[in-house]
Amino acid sequence: MAHFTVIGLGRFGVAASLELIYLGHTVTGVDRDSKIAEQYVEDLTQSVICDATDEHSLRELDLAASDAVLVAIGEDLESSLLCILALKNLGVKEIWVKASSKAHHTIVSKLGVTRIIHPEEEMGIRIAQALNYPMVHNYLSIGHGLYVVDIQVKSALHNQPVSALLHDTQGVVDAILVKRGRQTFTQLSHDFVLQEHDTFLLCGSREALKLIAPRLV
Incomplete structure (x- = not known):
């Protein structure tokens, strides 16, 4: 405290x-x-x-x-x-x-x-990002052009492996963790299977994250 x-x-x-x-x-x-x-x-x-x-x-x-x-x-x-x-x-x-x-x-x-x-400016940016990418629940800039995004897994990715989302961004976008109910998974292989309503944290550059955004809808 x-x-x-x-x-x-x-x-x-x-x-x-x-x-x-x-x-x-x-x-x-x-x-x-x-x-x-x-x-x-x-x-x-x-x-x-x-x-x-x-x-x-x-x-x-x-x-x-x-x-x-x-x-x-x-x-x-x-x-x-x-x-x-x-x-x-x-x-x-x-x-x-x-x-x-x-x-x-x-x-x-x-x-x-x-x-x-700059609260108004920072909130304005967050609102714009949310409107542009409604599947992204939250995001955080961690410097050096990298962002952590909080994604709510939709039905399109249900029972899909992580590789289905990140297949062409290996080494550019990192899967950090998945939150599923009270469970948290941090050791994520590309074979890890996602489920609808999972909370999925990814880290990468804005350009790389924009590349995979259409797959999240």
Whole structure:
């Protein structure tokens, strides 16, 4: 279990906070609006009224003890930057920042934060991918042009071996695992037989995964 601090309890900050709570972590939510902070007193581990642009106020929260601080102040560029500078001065090492524009991203990137997030853009890409490849339940970029995709096996592949799907992409697309009910199979040969409703994880480049996409329908 880790402890996180989320600064800015708008829709994005609240969604991130509640998911972290659901995953078993503790979360301190921070907002300068007393009504908003009080609204989530029962939902978060701690909900604090604080002006995050004021370093002296932030100092009282012992933020350096957090495993990470998420700055979810998206629209107010000045407040976001002042908050980041205050966090740096307080010795916070792990700082994640929501950026609302390219200008915001450009400035924040000069401040040495851990990660910059573009939630609307990232979600837009995910929705486009889902619309383009409805058989792909989820996907994750792991860098260097590689993606892990989560596929729900359809009737067309029922009782088919893995080789029927990957026959011309050997060494390019890797079969990682199959989840079948409560069973998980990780040692997958090309003779492994898929069943309808299996969850199938594959790893490969976008081009290689696009090549096999028509076989998944």
